[in-house]
Amino acid sequence: MNETDARTPDDDSGARVVRAWRQLADGSVLLDGFHALKHAVRFQARIPVAVTTDRQAAVELADELAPDVRDTLEGLLTEVPEATLKALVPRPHPTSIAALAVRPSRDANLERLARTPRTTPVVVLDNPRNLGNAGAVIRLAAGFGATGVVTTGTLDPWHPTVVRGGAGLHFATAVERLTVDELPPGPVFALDPEGEDIRGLKLPDDAVLAFGSERSGLSPGLRARADHLVSLPMRPQVSxxxxxxxxxxxxxxxxxxxxxSP
Incomplete structure (x- = not known):
């Protein structure tokens, strides 16, 4: 199906959008809401289909919050009835905007993570459990210009809930799931309560910054791989x-x- 056809504003556009969406959904990244779509556009994601229940309101929102992508969003968005949006996305974002994007290739991300010399760190989440936390970390990493975010364990860093938490900023940094043995090159600084106080250290630009899971901390494999254990200042008796x-x-x-600098 031609991508332009899915956005043509005629009487059958809603049906064509639904068909296009269902054909693409299983292999695409769900962009849930205005900010996710905005960031994906800014960082050159390929977006074959995007929908809203109020195209004029969406364009006005872009005028107010993101004029740099206003024209692109106007060209991407197809207006559909509310029932259609709910059929495509069971829990629509309050902005009533959703889109599908093509996930960056794993090979391209791995090449980016492995490239040296590296001028910004890689963040490693060792066996994370909380999807929202993972999304928030990706948003932070993008904001600081980190080279990428790597997860170990079973959590999928491209899960829709993670992408929603990351506000579409997966496209601004390299996000992949790897094993500890596959971590990118660079000195590993792992956060641990028994480590050296971070305030006395200078973290190199090619650092691999590793963080344990919310519940159990660093895994034995990651701890063994660490070159330095580092602690954050924290008041006694705070867990x-x-x-x-x-x-x-x-x-x-x-x-x-x-x-x-980022």
Missing amino acids: SYNLATSVAMTLFHWSATGSA
Whole structure:
């Protein structure tokens, strides 16, 4: 099906959008909401189909919040009835916008992660459990210009809930699931309560910054792979920081002490 056909505003456009969506859905990334679509457009994602229940309102929102992508969104979006949107996305975003994007190739992401010399760190989430936390970390990594985010374990970093939490910023950084043995090159700085206080360290630009799971911390394999154990300052008797908070503090420390800027 021609991508333009799926967006043509005639009486049959809704039916054609539904057919296009269902043909593409299983192998595509769901962009749920205005901000996810906005970021995907900014970072050159390929978007074969995008829908909204109110095209004029969506364009006006772009005028207000993202004028740089306004014309692109106007060309992408097809208006459909609310019932059609709910048939495509069971829990539509409050902005009533949804789209499908083509996932970046694994080979391209692996090449980006492995490229040296590297001027920004890679963030590793070791066996994470919470989809929302993973999405928040990807959003943070994109904001700091990190080379990529790698997860180990069973969590799919491209799960729709993770993409929603990341506000579409998966397309701004390399996101992949790897084993500990497949981690990108670079010195591994693993966060651990017994590690050296991060305030006394300068994190190199090619660092691999590893964070344990929300419940059990670093896995034995990742701990054995670490070159340095690093701790964040924390008041006694406070158990831990949220995973995304830990990543934010560490990336900020890198940005303040490293030689590169986002």
